[in-house]
Amino acid sequence: MTAITHHIPDAMLAAYAAGTLAHPFAMVVASHVSLCAECRGALAAHEAVGGILLDRIETKTVSDRLKSNVLDMLDDPFTPAPVYKRFGAYPAPVMEALKGTPPRWKSVGMGVRQCVLSSGDEGSIRLLSIPPGQAMPDHGHGGLELTLVLQGSFKDETGRFGVGDIEIGDEHLEHTPVASAGAPCICLAATDAPLRFNALLPRLLQPFFRI
Numbered sequence: 001m002t003a004i005t006h007h008i009p010d011a012m013l014a015a016y017a018a019g020t021l022a023h024p025f026a027m028v029v030a031s032h033v034s035l036c037a038e039c040r041g042a043l044a045a046h047e048a049v050g051g052i053l054l055d056r057i058e059t060k061t062v063s064d065r066l067k068s069n070v071l072d073m074l075d076d077p078f079t080p081a082p083v084y085k086r087f088g089a090y091p092a093p094v095m096e097a098l099k100g101t102p103p104r105w106k107s108v109g110m111g112v113r114q115c116v117l118s119s120g121d122e123g124s125i126r127l128l129s130i131p132p133g134q135a136m137p138d139h140g141h142g143g144l145e146l147t148l149v150l151q152g153s154f155k156d157e158t159g160r161f162g163v164g165d166i167e168i169g170d171e172h173l174e175h176t177p178v179a180s181a182g183a184p185c186i187c188l189a190a191t192d193a194p195l196r197f198n199a200l201l202p203r204l205l206q207p208f209f210r211i
Contacts, residue, residue, distance in 0.1 A: 004036050004164035013039065017046035024118065024125035024190035028146040028166065030093040031188055034086070035164040089151040089163075089186050094127070103127050110134055123192035130154065130179040130187070138176045143193030145169040147177075152185035154178060 008016075008029055015021045016029045033040050084095040090103075094117070103115035111131040118125050123143075130136065132152070146168055153162040156175040161167050169175070179185035 004038070004162075006159075006161060006165035006167060007036065008032055008039050008042075008166060009168070010042065013043050014046050017043055022122040022192060023120075024123040024192070025144070025146055027093050027097065027117070027125055028148050028188055028190045031091040031150075032148050032164065032166050034091040034093065091150070094150070094188060097125075103129075105129060112136070123190060125188065125190040128185075128187045128189055130177075130185040132179050132181045132184060135176055135178040137197050138174070139197045140174045141169045141171055141191070141193070143171070143191065145189060145191045148188045150186045150188055152183045153180040154185045154187070155180060 012021065012025070012029060016026055021029060033043055082096075082100065084092045084100055086092050087095050087100075090098070097117040098115075105113035105115050105127075108114050111134055113129040115127040116124065117127065127150075130152075146166060147161070148166045149161050149163050151163060153160060153165075154177045155161070156167075156177045158167070158173070158175065160180070
């Protein structure tokens with residue numbers, strides 16, 4: 001893996017540690033942290049600070065009945081959640097969303113494929129596979145977009161992004177990402193608002209592909 005040069009902002013790591021980050025963005029952060037030792041260390045620091053703050057919160061007295069009910073729940077049968085590991089280009093959080101199976105790709109044209117992992121009120125998250133040399137349509141953003149490179153690389157007006165790098169797009173970013181030569185560029189992308197395509201055809205197709 002090449003050196004990671006584009007990282008998660010500190011404020012976003014703090015939000016992830018506090019559990020306040022929307023699910024689509026949290027999956028991207030979790031995937032990046034699994035690949036990036038630097039951000040993994042920064043996240044551990046935020047979690048340690050959170051633990052210190054919890055220790056300083058004033059304690060509350062609870063009833064014996066509540067304590068007994070909680071302890072009784074420990075005896076309830078439960079099914080452990082599956083444990084997923086990294087597979088190929090896909091980090092464990094992505095494999096969890098895929099339920100351990102390969103992505104079910106769907107063509108969106110120009111050789112580009114996508115696999116929608118989730119979509120809802122908080123936003124959407126998808127895998128994108130872009131052939132080498134292929135440009136994505138020129139677009140802006142109606143909200144926030146996090147794009148994490150899992151395989152290959154791409155370039156746009158802001159620079160080059162390789163495996164483990166994350167690009168953060170907001171309403172101020174207009175760009176035309178182009179997949180670099182070599183292996184297809186596979187990205188994990190999360191958005192909380194539709195993209196703003198400048199060309200007519202992508203705008204017409206946008207509702208069908210939920211981008």
